[in-house]
Amino acid sequence: MRFAVVDIETTGGFPSQHGITEIAIVLYNGSEVEGIYETLVNPHQPIPPFVIGMTGITNAMVEAAPSFHEVAPQIYNLLKNRVFVAHNVNFDFSFVKHHLKEAGFELQTPKLCTIRLSRKVFPGFPKYGLGHLCRQLNIEIENRHRAGGDAKATAKVLDLVLQNNGERLVKEMLQKENREQLMPPNLPGHYIQSLPDSPGVYYFHNKLGKVIYVGKAKNIKKRVVSHFTGLDLSKKRQDFLREIYEISYTECPTEFIAILFESIEIKRLWPAFNKSQKKFEQLWAIYQFEDNRGYLRLAIDKKHKNAQPVQAFSLLADAHRELWKLVREFELHPALCFLDKTIPNEWPDSKIHNEQVKKALHYIASEKASYIIKESNTAILIEKGKFVGMGPIDHLEMAEPSAPAYIAAVKEAVTPYAENEVIKSMLRKYLERYPHRVVRIVE
Missing domain, CATH: 3.40.1440.10 (GIY-YIG endonuclease)
Incomplete structure (x- = not known):
C-alpha cells in the first residue's frame, strides 16, 4: 500500500477563504520512506500575526516562494494513486483538494486520518493531537508547526500503527462503506x-x-x-x-x-444550527367579512393579534393554496376572494354566493373535530381541531370511540405537546392524503 503523508500550514481555517503557506509530502510504502517533498507557498494574502507566531512563517519568507498554481502539477503527481494521510485529515485534504481544483486538477484519492487510527491502536491516551501523541509514543518532532517536521512525525505515527497490527484496521477504514474518516474531528466513532x-x-x-x-x-x-x-x-x-x-x-x-x-x-x-422552523408563527390567515354590498368575502391577510381568523398559516403559499381549494370546491368567485383582480362583467347573486361561503366555512369548522391519527402503535390526538399530543395506544380499543370517556383515555395515554403552525400544516396535508387512517371521535 502506498501512502502520501501530508501536512500543510495555512493563513486560516477555511479553504475557500485562506491560502496555503507551506506543504510537505512524505512518500511512504508501508515499510520505508521513499521520498520527501517540501516547499513554502506564496498565499497571495497576508499571514495573520497569530499564525506567524505559531509557525514562524512570515510574509517575507513566502514573498519569493512559488504560488500554489506553480507547484500544483508536481503536488498532484505525488498524491495521485496514493492514500492521502494526515493528522486530522479532513482539514489538510479539504485545503489541498480545493486549491488543486482551482489550479485545474481534480484530486480523487482515498484518505486516512492518523488521529482516528491512533485512538483505536493506542487507546487510553488523554489527548491525540500530534504533539501530545508523539510525546506518548516517544516520537521526536523536529521543527514543530512546520509542514516538514509535522509530516515526518505523522509518517512515524503511521509506521507505528502498522507495526502494531494496524494494517487490518487501515484496510477497514479505507473500505468504501466505512465513512468514519468523514466524521467531525471531535466526534468519537x-x-x-x-x-x-x-x-x-x-x-x-x-x-x-x-x-x-x-x-x-x-x-x-x-x-x-x-x-x-x-x-x-x-x-x-x-x-x-x-x-x-x-x-x-x-x-x-x-x-x-x-x-x-x-x-x-x-x-x-431552539438549536443554534437549525434555521428552518425558527421564525414567528401564524404569519398569514384567511379572514371572513361582509362588504358594503352584502357579499360574504374571504381574504388573505397577515395574522393580526386581536383578530379571529378562519384559518392560520405559517406560509403565504399555504394560505393561497387553501383558499383556491375552497374556491374550486364551493364554486366561489375568485374576485370575491381577492384571488382575481380583474373586474368581472357580471357579479354572482349575493344570496347564492353567501350560501356557498357558509358551506365553505362549515367545511372548515368540520375539520376542527376531534379525531385520532393512528400511525403504527402510536396515536396522534387532535381535539376540536387542535393538536394535543401523541403516544402509544396499544391497550385502547379503537372500535366506536365515544366521548368524553374515550377522549379522556386517549389523553391519559398520549404525551401532551405544544401545537405550532408547522405541525398544523403537516396534519392538514396528512388528512388530505390519508383520510382512511383517521379515526373520528364521536362527541
Missing part, C-alpha cells in the same frame, strides 16, 4: 456505530452537552452519516462540524411521527 436504522429524531451536542442541531430521519444512522459526506468547504459547514462532540437520538415508530417530533423539539430547544 462509537456514536455513529451505535445509531439505529429506524425512524426517529437525532440530536447533535457541543462539548458542553448542549443541543446545537435537531433532525429527523426515516433511517437515523443513514441520515446522520449523510451530514458528514461530501466536501462542503464553506466556513459555515466547517464551524458546524467542529461543534459536534456527541450524538443522541429518540426512536419513533414511523417517519411521520419523527417529522412531528422534530418540529416539537426544534421549538423546545
Whole structure:
C-alpha cells in the first residue's frame, strides 16, 4: 500500500477563504520512506500575526516562494494513486483538494486520518493531537508547526500503527462503506456505530452537552452519516462540524411521527444550527367579512393579534393554496376572494354566493373535530381541531370511540405537546392524503 503523508500550514481555517503557506509530502510504502517533498507557498494574502507566531512563517519568507498554481502539477503527481494521510485529515485534504481544483486538477484519492487510527491502536491516551501523541509514543518532532517536521512525525505515527497490527484496521477504514474518516474531528466513532436504522429524531451536542442541531430521519444512522459526506468547504459547514462532540437520538415508530417530533423539539430547544422552523408563527390567515354590498368575502391577510381568523398559516403559499381549494370546491368567485383582480362583467347573486361561503366555512369548522391519527402503535390526538399530543395506544380499543370517556383515555395515554403552525400544516396535508387512517371521535 502506498501512502502520501501530508501536512500543510495555512493563513486560516477555511479553504475557500485562506491560502496555503507551506506543504510537505512524505512518500511512504508501508515499510520505508521513499521520498520527501517540501516547499513554502506564496498565499497571495497576508499571514495573520497569530499564525506567524505559531509557525514562524512570515510574509517575507513566502514573498519569493512559488504560488500554489506553480507547484500544483508536481503536488498532484505525488498524491495521485496514493492514500492521502494526515493528522486530522479532513482539514489538510479539504485545503489541498480545493486549491488543486482551482489550479485545474481534480484530486480523487482515498484518505486516512492518523488521529482516528491512533485512538483505536493506542487507546487510553488523554489527548491525540500530534504533539501530545508523539510525546506518548516517544516520537521526536523536529521543527514543530512546520509542514516538514509535522509530516515526518505523522509518517512515524503511521509506521507505528502498522507495526502494531494496524494494517487490518487501515484496510477497514479505507473500505468504501466505512465513512468514519468523514466524521467531525471531535466526534468519537462509537456514536455513529451505535445509531439505529429506524425512524426517529437525532440530536447533535457541543462539548458542553448542549443541543446545537435537531433532525429527523426515516433511517437515523443513514441520515446522520449523510451530514458528514461530501466536501462542503464553506466556513459555515466547517464551524458546524467542529461543534459536534456527541450524538443522541429518540426512536419513533414511523417517519411521520419523527417529522412531528422534530418540529416539537426544534421549538423546545431552539438549536443554534437549525434555521428552518425558527421564525414567528401564524404569519398569514384567511379572514371572513361582509362588504358594503352584502357579499360574504374571504381574504388573505397577515395574522393580526386581536383578530379571529378562519384559518392560520405559517406560509403565504399555504394560505393561497387553501383558499383556491375552497374556491374550486364551493364554486366561489375568485374576485370575491381577492384571488382575481380583474373586474368581472357580471357579479354572482349575493344570496347564492353567501350560501356557498357558509358551506365553505362549515367545511372548515368540520375539520376542527376531534379525531385520532393512528400511525403504527402510536396515536396522534387532535381535539376540536387542535393538536394535543401523541403516544402509544396499544391497550385502547379503537372500535366506536365515544366521548368524553374515550377522549379522556386517549389523553391519559398520549404525551401532551405544544401545537405550532408547522405541525398544523403537516396534519392538514396528512388528512388530505390519508383520510382512511383517521379515526373520528364521536362527541
